[in-house]
Amino acid sequence: MSLFTLNEWIAQQLQDIEQALTDWVAAPRGHAAPVPSAAGMDTLSQAMRYAVLDGGKRMRPLLVLAACEAVNGNRHAALRAACAVELIHAYSLVHDDMPCMDNDVLRRGKPTVHVKFGEAMALLAGDALQALAFELLTPADDAPDGFDAACQARLCRLLAQAAGYQGMAGGQAIDLASVGMHLDSEQLHDMHRLKTGALLQASVMLGAGCGAASGPVQVALLDYSAAVGLAFQVVDDVLDVTADSATLGKTAGKDAAQDKPTFVSLMGLQASQQYAQALLARALASLNTLKSSGLPRTDALRALANMLVNRQN
Amino acid sequence: MSLFTLNEWIAQQLQDIEQALTDWVAAPRGHAAPVPSAAGMDTLSQAMRYAVLDGGKRMRPLLVLAACEAVNGNRHAALRAACAVELIHAYSLVHDDMPCMDNDVLRRGKPTVHVKFGEAMALLAGDALQALAFELLTPADDAPDGFDAACQARLCRLLAQAAGYQGMAGGQAIDLASVGMHLDSEQLHDMHRLKTGALLQASVMLGAGCGAASGPVQVALLDYSAAVGLAFQVVDDVLDVTADSATLGKTAGKDAAQDKPTFVSLMGLQASQQYAQALLARALASLNTLKSSGLPRTDALRALANMLVNRQN
Numbered sequence: 001m002s003l004f005t006l007n008e009w010i011a012q013q014l015q016d017i018e019q020a021l022t023d024w025v026a027a028p029r030g031h032a033a034p035v036p037s038a039a040g041m042d043t044l045s046q047a048m049r050y051a052v053l054d055g056g057k058r059m060r061p062l063l064v065l066a067a068c069e070a071v072n073g074n075r076h077a078a079l080r081a082a083c084a085v086e087l088i089h090a091y092s093l094v095h096d097d098m099p100c101m102d103n104d105v106l107r108r109g110k111p112t113v114h115v116k117f118g119e120a121m122a123l124l125a126g127d128a129l130q131a132l133a134f135e136l137l138t139p140a141d142d143a144p145d146g147f148d149a150a151c152q153a154r155l156c157r158l159l160a161q162a163a164g165y166q167g168m169a170g171g172q173a174i175d176l177a178s179v180g181m182h183l184d185s186e187q188l189h190d191m192h193r194l195k196t197g198a199l200l201q202a203s204v205m206l207g208a209g210c211g212a213a214s215g216p217v218q219v220a221l222l223d224y225s226a227a228v229g230l231a232f233q234v235v236d237d238v239l240d241v242t243a244d245s246a247t248l249g250k251t252a253g254k255d256a257a258q259d260k261p262t263f264v265s266l267m268g269l270q271a272s273q274q275y276a277q278a279l280l281a282r283a284l285a286s287l288n289t290l291k292s293s294g295l296p297r298t299d300a301l302r303a304l305a306n307m308l309v310n311r312q313n
Numbered sequence: 314m315s316l317f318t319l320n321e322w323i324a325q326q327l328q329d330i331e332q333a334l335t336d337w338v339a340a341p342r343g344h345a346a347p348v349p350s351a352a353g354m355d356t357l358s359q360a361m362r363y364a365v366l367d368g369g370k371r372m373r374p375l376l377v378l379a380a381c382e383a384v385n386g387n388r389h390a391a392l393r394a395a396c397a398v399e400l401i402h403a404y405s406l407v408h409d410d411m412p413c414m415d416n417d418v419l420r421r422g423k424p425t426v427h428v429k430f431g432e433a434m435a436l437l438a439g440d441a442l443q444a445l446a447f448e449l450l451t452p453a454d455d456a457p458d459g460f461d462a463a464c465q466a467r468l469c470r471l472l473a474q475a476a477g478y479q480g481m482a483g484g485q486a487i488d489l490a491s492v493g494m495h496l497d498s499e500q501l502h503d504m505h506r507l508k509t510g511a512l513l514q515a516s517v518m519l520g521a522g523c524g525a526a527s528g529p530v531q532v533a534l535l536d537y538s539a540a541v542g543l544a545f546q547v548v549d550d551v552l553d554v555t556a557d558s559a560t561l562g563k564t565a566g567k568d569a570a571q572d573k574p575t576f577v578s579l580m581g582l583q584a585s586q587q588y589a590q591a592l593l594a595r596a597l598a599s600l601n602t603l604k605s606s607g608l609p610r611t612d613a614l615r616a617l618a619n620m621l622v623n624r625q626n
Contacts, residue, residue, distance in 0.1 A: 038487065038503075039487070039490040039491075040483075040485075040486035040487035040488065040489050040490030040491065041478070041483045041486050041487055043486060043490060044478060044482065044483060044486035045478065048478065091440075092440075095436055095437075095440060098413075098436065100411075100431075100432035100433045100436060101433050101436065118413075119413035120413045120414050120489055121486065121489065123408055123411065123413060123414065123436070124408075124482050124485055124486050124489070126440070127404075127405075127408060127439070127440075127443065127476075127482050128477045128478045128482035128483070130440065130443050130444070131443070131473050131474075131476040131477030131478070131480075131482065132473070132477050132478060133473075134447050134469055134472075134473035135470065135473035135474055135477060137469070138466050138467075138469045138470035138473065139470075140470065148462075149461075149462045149463040149465070149466040149467075150462040152462070152465075152466035152469070153451050153462040153465035153466050153469070154451075154462075156447055156450070156451045156465070156466070156469045157448065157451035157452075157453065159447075160444050160445070160446075160447035160448035160451065161444075161448055163440075163444040164441045164444030164445050164448060165354070165357060165358065165361065165441045165444070165445060167444075169357065169437050169440050169441035169444060170353075170354045170357060170441070172353075172437055173353035173354050173356060173357035173434065173437055174351065174352070174353035174354055175353065176353050176433055176434065176437070177352040177353030177356060178352075178353065190351075
């Protein structure tokens with residue numbers, strides 16, 4: 001794919017993702033019996049939409065759609081999976097920003113959800129977004145964009161594992177316990193493999209799960225997604241030092257201020273930047289297995305890896 | 314079933330439920346790569362277990378298992394569904410007790426999770442319990458207690474809908490918005506239909522979803538579960554007035570102290586007690602459809618409805 005075609009591809013995917021999120025995180029009251037006393041539900045719906053819409057780079061959904069395309073998977077399933085993983089990501093940010101966690105007031109250049117809607121509503125909105133993710137993955141038989149139950153169950157399994165104790169939530173727990181502590185390289189890698197890596201890896205594997213990828217292709221995509229997931233965090237740590245708050249859309253320099261262990265504090269700025277590039281090269285190399293397996297459509301996965309590592313915010 | 318046999322049945326189910334919860338909310342680190350820096354994960358695991366084990370009447374799991382038995386469903390699926398719905402219930406209590414919500418320090422006679430483990434860990438434990446619920450519902454093909462993907466997808470769909478915006482989380486949002494407000498009877502019913510009713514109803518329908526219930530049987534079980542779910546809340550409101558904290562295992566008289574609308578504040582104590590009995594009668598009557606559909610094993614569902622309405626705490 002030429003760069004022009006690739007930019008077109010990304011623009012088209014982003015349009016589809018935003019439309020789907022807008023449809024699915026709409027107040028879904030039409031589905032339920034009318035609730036006259038729905039003042040609280042309207043607020044909850046607004047908080048959920050505020051947390052998800054009009055912001056975010058949608059890197060995880062793009063990875064889902066790119067991986068699905070690479071394995072010639074089911075587009076209906078992938079679009080739902082793309083939104084589901086974004087809902088999990090969005091809920092984790094809402095809860096992470098709360099006063100009892102990172103106590104952050106700025107996210108994507110806007111007041112965080114608890115600042116705008118109050119802590120109780122932020123807590124509920126996060127909880128409801130997680131449930132909605134699994135609802136999206138399990139459309140009823142008569143849904144116009146339904147897909148087979150085996151795929152639904154597979155996607156739920158992948159997402160639940162990535163979001164929970166052995167994934168994102170577990171990584172956040174390690175993060176909590178590690179503030180002010182010295183972590184060695186292995187421990188820092190473990191923390192990030194769970195905290196941010198699990199969901200990024202799941203994004204790729206969700207996309208692959210929308211098709212019937214062979215064993216070697218699955219392994220190659222696991223390698224790709226592990227390298228991309230780790231590189232993402234290394235770049236995050238670099239940007240926390242090199243970028244300003246306006247560019248980041250969130251408070252810069254927070255890691256150092258909170259005495260959090262980072263790749264930069266462990267290995268220095270320049271080595272971190274080189275490490276990110278090495279991980280990018282590893283991710284790209286792993287995609288060769290797909291080409292040799294008769295799956296040549298890896299351009300989008302390549303472009304996304306480049307975007308993730310060379311981003312400015 | 315005789316009373317003796319019925320008590321034996323319940324005791325056996327409770328034993329199975331406790332064993333399954335103990336196994337599944339154990340630190341599942343054997344499944345993942347070893348994480349040396351797992352101080353935070355150990356704490357998270359402890360908080361999750363603290364929230365789930367050694368407490369709770371397990372009414373929702375019992376409803377799942379009783380409904381499964383009534384429709385001759387798959388026992389493996391039902392035991393996982395029973396635990397999954399209890400995890401959702403447990404996570405909702407953890408989050409509900411937090412300072413930004415009900416700010417309660419006592420639950421089942423013990424300090425609440427955030428009192429014991431801190432707010433951040435309570436937030437994460439609740440989040441991880443919700444994810445674990447969906448992980449339980451989607452065992453891999455090689456799991457010894459696996460079951461078919463169609464059933465897995467159906468159970469995920471039911472649970473996600475009951476837990477989210479159109480269910481429990483939505484009801485809690487209405488509850489938040491209604492403190493200090495006058496609700497009429499319809500509004501109070503709507504709030505509870507979502508806040509506590511949805512998950513109780515889902516418990517019955519999850520059990521039914523482990524088998525192949527016909528349309529009329531599904532409708533009958535929906536009626537049964539709606540009546541039981543509502544009766545449960547009416548009794549809760551009654552007990553908040555008539556029982557003491559030691560019997561309840563939580564702070565009594567909180568509703569009045571917080572000026573929350575309840576069935577007792579709306580219709581008075583005696584009328585509330587009569588209403589609960591009328592709902593019980595409705596629940597029991599709806600089970601006649603099962604008998605006439607060739608499904609005679611409704612004794613456990615009957616017994617549970619009685620227990621729920623005539624409980625002392």
